[in-house]
Amino acid sequence: MIEKNMSKFSSRILGISLLMVIPFMTFAQKNNWQNLDLKADSTFGISTERAYNELLKGKKSIKVIVAVLDGGVDTNHEDLKSVIWINKKEKAGNGKDDDKNGYIDDINGWNFLGSSKGSVNYETLELTRLVRRDNAKFDKLDTSSVPANDLVAFEVYQKNKAELEKELAEAKAGLENYSAIKSAIDDVVKKIGKDNPSSDDIQAFQPSSDIETNIQRILLQQIKNTTFEDFYKTQILDGYEHFKSQVDYNLNLDYDPRSIVGDDPNNSKERFYGNNDVAGPDARHGSHVAGIIGAVRNNGMGIDGIANNVEIMAVRSTPNGDERDKDVANSIRYAADNGAKVINMSFGKSYSWDKAVVDEAVKYAVSKDVLIVHAAGNDNENLEVSKNFPSPNYEDGGVAASWITVGASGPANDETVKASFSNYGKTTVDVFAPGVNINSTIPGSKYEKLDGTSMASPVVAGLAALIRSYYPKLTAIEVKDIILKSVVKVDQSVMIKEEESTKAVPFSDLCVTGGIVNAYNALKIASEYKK
Numbered sequence: 001m002i003e004k005n006m007s008k009f010s011s012r013i014l015g016i017s018l019l020m021v022i023p024f025m026t027f028a029q030k031n032n033w034q035n036l037d038l039k040a041d042s043t044f045g046i047s048t049e050r051a052y053n054e055l056l057k058g059k060k061s062i063k064v065i066v067a068v069l070d071g072g073v074d075t076n077h078e079d080l081k082s083v084i085w086i087n088k089k090e091k092a093g094n095g096k097d098d099d100k101n102g103y104i105d106d107i108n109g110w111n112f113l114g115s116s117k118g119s120v121n122y123e124t125l126e127l128t129r130l131v132r133r134d135n136a137k138f139d140k141l142d143t144s145s146v147p148a149n150d151l152v153a154f155e156v157y158q159k160n161k162a163e164l165e166k167e168l169a170e171a172k173a174g175l176e177n178y179s180a181i182k183s184a185i186d187d188v189v190k191k192i193g194k195d196n197p198s199s200d201d202i203q204a205f206q207p208s209s210d211i212e213t214n215i216q217r218i219l220l221q222q223i224k225n226t227t228f229e230d231f232y233k234t235q236i237l238d239g240y241e242h243f244k245s246q247v248d249y250n251l252n253l254d255y256d257p258r259s260i261v262g263d264d265p266n267n268s269k270e271r272f273y274g275n276n277d278v279a280g281p282d283a284r285h286g287s288h289v290a291g292i293i294g295a296v297r298n299n300g301m302g303i304d305g306i307a308n309n310v311e312i313m314a315v316r317s318t319p320n321g322d323e324r325d326k327d328v329a330n331s332i333r334y335a336a337d338n339g340a341k342v343i344n345m346s347f348g349k350s351y352s353w354d355k356a357v358v359d360e361a362v363k364y365a366v367s368k369d370v371l372i373v374h375a376a377g378n379d380n381e382n383l384e385v386s387k388n389f390p391s392p393n394y395e396d397g398g399v400a401a402s403w404i405t406v407g408a409s410g411p412a413n414d415e416t417v418k419a420s421f422s423n424y425g426k427t428t429v430d431v432f433a434p435g436v437n438i439n440s441t442i443p444g445s446k447y448e449k450l451d452g453t454s455m456a457s458p459v460v461a462g463l464a465a466l467i468r469s470y471y472p473k474l475t476a477i478e479v480k481d482i483i484l485k486s487v488v489k490v491d492q493s494v495m496i497k498e499e500e501s502t503k504a505v506p507f508s509d510l511c512v513t514g515g516i517v518n519a520y521n522a523l524k525i526a527s528e529y530k531k
Contacts, residue, residue, distance in 0.1 A: 001125065001250075001318070001321060001322045001323070001347060001348065001349050030043070031303060031439040031447075032045075032049075032303060032304055032439070033045050033411050033434065033437070033438075034046060034048075034292070034306075034433075034434035034438055034459055035047075035048035035049050035304065035306065035519075036048075036049065037049070037050045037520070038413060038488065043411045043412075044409060044410070044411055044412065044413050044417060044434070044488075044516060045411070045434060046306075046433065046434065046459060046463065046516065046517050046518050046519045046520075047518050047519050047520035047521070048306055048463075048466075048519045048520075050519075050520045051466075051519040051520040051523050052308070054520070055520065055523050055524065055527070056470060056523065059470055060470075061308070061309045061469040061470045062309065062469055062472050063309050063310065063311055063469070064307070064309065064310050064311070064341050064342065064465045064468045064469045064472075065085055065310070065311045065313050065338075065339045065340045065341060065342075066293050066294065066307070066310050066311070066312055066313065066340060066341070066342045066343075066344060066461055066462075066465050067109070067313040067314075067315050067331075067334075067335030067340035067342070067343045067344070068286055068289055068290050068293070068312055068313065068314055068315065068344050068458075069315045069317045069318065069328070069331045069332070069335065069343060069344065069345050069347070070285055070286030070289055070290075070314075070315075070316070070317070070318050070344075070346060070347070071280060071282055071283065071284075071285045071286045071316065071318045071319065071320070072111070072277075072278060072279045072280035072281075072282060072283035072285075072286045072287070072314065072316050073108075073109075073278055073279060073283055073286045073287050073289075073290045073312060073314035074279055074283045074287040074441070074442070074443040074444070075108050075278060075279065075314065076445075077287060077291075077441050077443065077444075077445050078301060078302065078445040079291060079295040079296055079299070079301055079302035079303065079441050079445070079447075080287065080290055080291060080294075080295060080296075080312065080441055082296055083294045083295075083296060083305075083310055083311060083312055084108050084311065084312050084314070085108060085109065085311035085312055085313040085314075086107060086108065086311075087099065087106055087107050087108070087338065089101075090105060090106055090107055091105075092105060092107045093105060101337065101338070102271065102272040103272070103274070103276070103334070104276070105276045106276050106338075107276060108276075108278050108313070108314055109276075109278040109313045109314035109315045109316070109334075110274055110275075110276060110278065110315055110316070110331075110334050111274050111275050111276065111277045111278055111280060111315075111316035112261075112273065112274040112315070112316060112317050112327040112330050112331055112334075113261060113274065113280065113316055113317065113319055113327065114260065114261060114274055114275040114277055114280070114316070115260060115261050115262045115273065115274065115275055116275065117260050117262065118260055119260065119275065119277055119280045119281055119316075120257045120258070120260050120261060120319045121257075121280070121281040121282055121319060121320055122245055122248075122249035122250070122255075122257065122319060122320045122321055123249065123250070123257060123319035123320065123321030123322060123323075123324075124249065124250055124251070124252065124253075124255055124256065124321055124322065125167075125250045125251060125321060125322045125349070125351075126322040126324075126349050126350075126351040126352065126353055126389075127160060127163060127164050127167070127251075127322075127350070127351050128164060128250065128251055128252070128253060129322075129353065130157075130160050130351060130353065131157070131160050131161050131164050131253065132253050132256075134153070134156075134157040134160070134161075135161075135253070137150075137157075138150075138153075138154050138157045138158075141154065160351075164251060164253075167246075167251055168246075168247070168251040171243050171246035171247050171250075171251055172243075172247055174239075174242075174243035174246075175240070175243035175244055175246075175247050178236070178239050178240040178243055179240065181236065182236050182237070182240050184211055184212075184215050185215055185219070185232065185236060187212075188205065188207075188212055188215045188216065188219070189228075191205065191212075192205050195229075196227060196228050196229040197228050198228070199220060199223060199224075202216060202219050202220055202223070202228070203216075203220065219231075222235070245320060245321075249320070249321060250320075250321045250322075261273060261274070265324065265326065267326075268325065268326045268329070268354045268357040269357075270326070271330050271333070274316075277316075278314035278315070278316055279314075279316075279443070280316050282320060283442075283443045284442050284443060284448075285318075285346070285454065286314065286316070286318075287440075287441050287442050287443055288438075288440040288441060288442055288448065288450055288454075288455070289344060289346050289440075289454060289455070289457075289458045290312045290314070290441065290458075291303055291305060291440035291441030291447075292305060292306065292438060292440045292455060292458040292459055292462060293305055293306060293307060293310060293312065293344065293458045293461050293462040293465065294306070294307050294308075294310040294311075294312055294462065294465070295440065295441055302441060302447055303439055303440055303441065303447060305462060306458075306459060306462025306463055306465070306466055306519070307462045307463075307465040307466040307469060308466070308469075309469045310462075310465045310469070313335060313338065313339075313340055315331040315334055315335055316331075317330075317331035317347075318347045322349045322351075323347055323349065324353065325352055325353050325354040325355065325357055325358050325389075325390075326353075326354065326357060328345075328358050328361070328390060329357045329358045329360065329361035330361070332358070332361040332362060332364070332365050332372075333361050333364055333365070335365070335370070336364060336365040336368040336370050337368075340370060341369065341370060341371065341465070341468050341476070342370070342371050342372075342373065342461050342464045342465050342468065343365065343370055343371070343372045343373065343461075344373050344457055344458050344461035345372065345373065345374045345375065345390065345457070346374075346375045346452075346453070346454035346455075346457045346458065347375065347454075348374070348375060348376075348377045348388045348389060348390070349388075349389050350386070350387050350388070350389070351387070351389070352387075352389040352390075352391075355389065355390075355391070355395050356395055356396075358389075358390050359394045359395055359396070362390070362392070362394075362400050362403070363394070363400070365402075366400055366401055366402050366403075366476070369402070369475055369476045370402065370476055371402045371403075371404070371464050371468075371476035371479055371480060372392075372400065372402060372403045372404070373403075373404050373406060373457050373458075373460050373461040373464060374390065374392075374403065374404070374405050374406065374457060375405075375406055375452070375453035375454050375456065375457040376388065376405050376406055376407045376408075376422060376423040376424070376425070376428075376429045376453045376456075377422075377423040377453055378408075378421040378422065378423065378452050378453055378454075379421070379423055380420065380421055380422065380423065380496070380497050381423050381424075381497070382423070382424060382425055382496070382498075383405075383423050383424065383425035383428035383429060384425045384426060384427065384428055386423070388423065388428075392405065401477050401480075402475075402476035402477050402479075402480055403480075404430045404431065404460055404464075404480055404483065404484075405425075405428060405429050405430050406429070406430065406431055406432065406433050406435075406453060406456045406457045406459075406460045407419075407422045407423060407424050407429045407431070407432040407433075407435075407453060407456065407510065407511055408421070408422040408432065408433070408434070408435025408436060408451070408452060408453045408455065408456040409422075409432040409433060409434055409435060409436070409456065409516050410434075410435075410436040411434070411436065411437070413490075413492070414492060415492060415493065415494055415495065415504075416494075417432075417490055417492055417494060417507065417516075418432070418494040418495075418496075418507065418510060419435050419436050419451065419453075419456075421451065421452070421453075422435065422453055422456075423453065424496065424509075424510040424511060425510070425511065426509050426510065426511065426512070427512060429510065429511040429512065430484060430511060430512045430513060431460065431483065431484060431487055431511055431512070431513050431515065431516070431517050432456065432490075432510070432511055432515070432516050432517070433456040433457070433459040433460050433463075433516060433517045434455070434456060434459050434516075435451060435452055435453055435454070435455040435456030435457075435459070436451050436455075437449050437451060438450060438451070438455040438459075440455070459517065460483065460517055463483060463517055463519050463522060464479050464480075464483065466519060466523070467479050467482060467483070467522060467523065467526050470523065470526070471526045471527070471529070474526060474529065478529065479526075482522050482525050482526050482529060483517055483522055484512065484513050485525060486517070486518050486521035486522035486524075486525050487513045487514070487515030487516055487517055487518060487521070488515050488516050488518045488521070489508075489513075489514055489515040490507035490508070490514060490515055490516060491507075492506075492507050493505060493506055493507070494506075494507055494510070496510075
C-alpha cells in the first residue's frame with residue numbers, strides 16, 4: 001500500500017470518539033528543509049544546497065533515470081514536465097510497439113494497473129485477497145476435518161481471517177467516529193454561513209448545544225496555525241475517506257476490480273498487460289515523490305528537487321490499496337530494462353502473495369546495476385519483528401546487495417528526530433532521511449506538504465541519483481556503500497513503541513547506520529572513493 005501517514009490521537013466530544021489525523025502541519029518549516037544543513041541552518045536536512053555550493057560548481061554530470069514505482073505521476077506538472085523520461089525509441093500515439101519491448105506507446109513509462117477499459121484506483125489489501133483465496137478451500141472446514149497436509153495452511157488461513165475481521169471492525173468504528181464528527185462540524189459551518197470560516201467567525205458563533213460548544217472549542221484550537229479549509233481537508237475529510245475506503249474497498253471480500261486490467265492475476269509469469277496512462281486516477285502520491293527526487297531546481301517556481309540532472313520514469317504499480325506482487329515484479333523489470341539506474345518504491349504491505357516473483361525481479365535489477373530504495377513504513381513498528389514487503393531478504397537465502405531501506409526523520413536535532421510514525425529496525429532499516437512536512441509537487445501544478453517514509457525514500461533516491469549523475473563510474477552497490485558511510489550520526493535518545501508502552505532508546509538502535517543521510521558527506525566520499 002502507498003505509505004501514508006495516519007498518525008492519530010483520540011479525544012471525546014460528548015460521547016463522540018474523535019480520531020483525527022494530526023500530521024506535523026502545525027509546525028512551520030521552510031519549504032526545502034530537507035535540503036538544508038544542520039550546522040548552517042539549524043535544521044537536520046541532508047546538506048544538499050551546501051553540496052551544490054561547495055562541491056559541485058563547475059562539475060559535469062550525466063542524466064540519470066529514476067523510476068518512480070507508485071500510484072502515478074502528473075507528467076504535465078509545471079515543475080516536473082521538463083524532467084519526465086521520454087522513451088525516444090517509441091513514437092507517441094501510433095498504437096504500435098515501436099521499440100518491441102512489449103508495451104505499446106510507453107512514452108513516459110507504463111501502467112500495470114490498467115487496460116483499454118481504464119485503470120484500477122481502489123484495491124483490496126493483500127490480506128483480503130489471501131482470505132478470499134483460501135475461503136473457497138477452508139471456509140466450511142474445522143481443525144478436525146482438514147486433511148493433515150493442509151493443516152498448516154488452514155491455521156494460517158484462520159489467523160488471517162481473524163486479523164481481517166479485526167481490521168474491518170476497527171475500520172467501521174473509525175468510519176463511524178469520523179462520520180459523527182464530520183456531520184457535527186458540517187452543521188456548525190452551515191449555521192455560520194461560510195464555507196471557510198475564520199477564527200473570528202467561529203468565535204462569534206453562538207452554540208445551541210453542548211456538542212456545538214465542543215465543536216467550537218476544537219475548531220478554534222485546531223485552526224490557530226492554519227485555515228479551517230486546510231484543517232477540514234487534511235484532518236477530517238482525509239480521515240473519513242481513509243476509513244471509508246478501507247470499509248468499501250480495502251477490507252471488502254466482495255470487492256475485486258482486477259477485471260479492469262484483463263490479465264490473469266494468478267499467473268505471476270505474465271508480463272505484457274496494462275496501458276500507457278502513467279498518471280492514473282490518483283497521481284497525488286507519486287507526483288509528490290517525483291518532485292522530491294527531481295523537481296526542476298532554481299527555476300523560480302515551486303520547489304527544488306534533490307537531483308539536478310535526472311529523468312523521472314513513471315511506472316504505475318500501486319493502487320489505493322495493496323499492490324500485487326506480480327505488478328511490482330513487472331514494474332521493477334520494466335524500469336531495469338528501460339535504463340533506470342535508481343528505483344524508488346514508496347509503498348509496502350504486511351503480507352505477500354508471491355514473494356518469489358518479486359525476489360526474481362529484484363535479483364534481475366541488481367544484476368543490471370540498479371539501486372533500489374524502499375520506504376520502511378509508517379506504523380511506528382520494529383521491522384526486526386513486523387513484516388514489510390517487498391523485502392531485500394530473498395526467500396531462498398541471501399540479501400539484495402543494492403537495496404536501501406529508509407526511515408523518516410524530522411527537522412530538529414532532538415528527541416523528535418525520529419518521525420513519530422516511522423518504522424525502524426537495527427538491522428532491517430539502513431538509514432533515516434527527512435520525511436516530515438515535506439513540500440512537493442501534486443497534480444494540477446500545485447504543491448502540498450506531506451509526511452511519511454514515502455517522502456524519506458525519495459530523498460535517498462534523489463541523493464543516489466545525484467551521486468550517480470556526477471560519478472557515473474560508481475556501481476549501485478558502491479553508491480549504497482557511500483550513502484551508508486556518509487550519514488550524520490544522531491546522538492539522541494528517542495521514544496519508540498514496545499507492545500503497550502513506550503521507552504527511550506538511542507537512535508543507533510533504530511537503523512544499521514544510526515544516522516541521517518547527508519549529500520555533502522556522500523559527495524565528498526564519492527569524489528575520493530576507491531574501488
